[in-house]
Amino acid sequence: MTAKFVAEVIDSTAVFKETIFDGKVLFCTGGGSGICKRMTEAVMRHGANSVIVGRNLDRLTTSAEELSNATGRTCIPAKADVREPNQLRDAVSKAITKFGRIDFVICGAAGNFLSPISGLSENGFKTVMQIDTMGTFNTIKATVPHLRVTKGAYIHVSATLHYRATPFQAHVSAAKAAVDALSAVLAIEEGPYGIRSNVIAPGPIGGTEGYDRLSASDPHEPEGYVQKVYNRTMPLGRVGHVQDIANAAVFLFSDAANFITGQVLPVDGGNEHLREPFLPYPDCILDSEKAKSLIKPRL
Numbered sequence: 222m223t224a225k226f227v228a229e230v231i232d233s234t235a236v237f238k239e240t241i242f243d244g245k246v247l248f249c250t251g252g253g254s255g256i257c258k259r260m261t262e263a264v265m266r267h268g269a270n271s272v273i274v275g276r277n278l279d280r281l282t283t284s285a286e287e288l289s290n291a292t293g294r295t296c297i298p299a300k301a302d303v304r305e306p307n308q309l310r311d312a313v314s315k316a317i318t319k320f321g322r323i324d325f326v327i328c329g330a331a332g333n334f335l336s337p338i339s340g341l342s343e344n345g346f347k348t349v350m351q352i353d354t355m356g357t358f359n360t361i362k363a364t365v366p367h368l369r370v371t372k373g374a375y376i377h378v379s380a381t382l383h384y385r386a387t388p389f390q391a392h393v394s395a396a397k398a399a400v401d402a403l404s405a406v407l408a409i410e411e412g413p414y415g416i417r418s419n420v421i422a423p424g425p426i427g428g429t430e431g432y433d434r435l436s437a438s439d440p441h442e443p444e445g446y447v448q449k450v451y452n453r454t455m456p457l458g459r460v461g462h463v464q465d466i467a468n469a470a471v472f473l474f475s476d477a478a479n480f481i482t483g484q485v486l487p488v489d490g491g492n493e494h495l496r497e498p499f500l501p502y503p504d505c506i507l508d509s510e511k512a513k514s515l516i517k518p519r520l
Contacts (some may be wrong), residue, residue, distance in 0.1 A: 231464075237475060246324050247324070251274070254284065255463070259467045263468065269324070303356030329378040331356075335390070350399075354400060381493050423489065427461065458490075
């Protein structure tokens with residue numbers, strides 16, 4: 222028996238007024254693609270202008286144009302590597318020059334790949350820690366003076382991987398656990414200045430690179446091993462959609478959440494309660510070549 226889609230995806234504009242963020246400005250790292258791009262779009266659809274930050278200026282520029290056209294609001298690109306504090310400060314200055322303020326920050330820049338600890342290089346571990354953890358810290362440092370002025374809010378995009386041990390994800394688990402801890406400390410240190418800080422932890426989200434790369438078919442499993450796992454571990458009967466994460470962001474930035482801070486919100490359809498390893502265990506450890514056959518190459 223396979224899971225059925227028992228709940229439709231709802232756009233946040235069907236729940237919240239489209240004007241709730243009028244006059245606000247969003248600063249989003251990683252906003253040029255994927256989950257963070259959809260989060261940015263959702264916030265803009267409720268009235269905010271935005272700055273999206275990343276390393277690929279061509280992709281950022283294209284995404285900024287798409288977001289502006291789709292929402293009728295203004296989105297501008299700002300090239301920066303979150304590992305470089307000076308570049309982030311320049312991106313923040315660009316936001317202030319253009320809009321005069323920053324109200325919301327999404328710390329979403331991230332790096333990931335699959336590797337057992339035995340095959341994980343020191344540089345590979347360090348790179349993920351630098352992008353996810355140091356990148357979040359650097360973004361906070363560059364933006365917090367401006368959020369004190371606007372009494373703004375942070376959302377940090379984390380994961381559920383570190384709640385229980387996840388094979389091949391030691392580097393990301395360590396990095397995201399640190400992000401969760403940073404957000405909690407930020408909430409108590411900056412709360413007296415009127416700043417809120419929360420975490421969104423996506424579960425399995427269809428259409429993302431991580432999900433797609435783990436949806437390859439095993440010759441012995443016609444439907445694909447990973448898809449079978451997800452089908453039986455999703456209480457709500459479907460994998461997540463990027464709009465589910467975007468809706469959570471709109472809620473956490475809205476006044477409806479103005480007494481919510483220092484929290485971690487898993488958006489996973491209940492998956493974490495039933496989660497199994499996404500690669501067959503212990504086979505993926507004892508036979509790494511079989512595990513590789515289940516993973517699509519990076520495009």
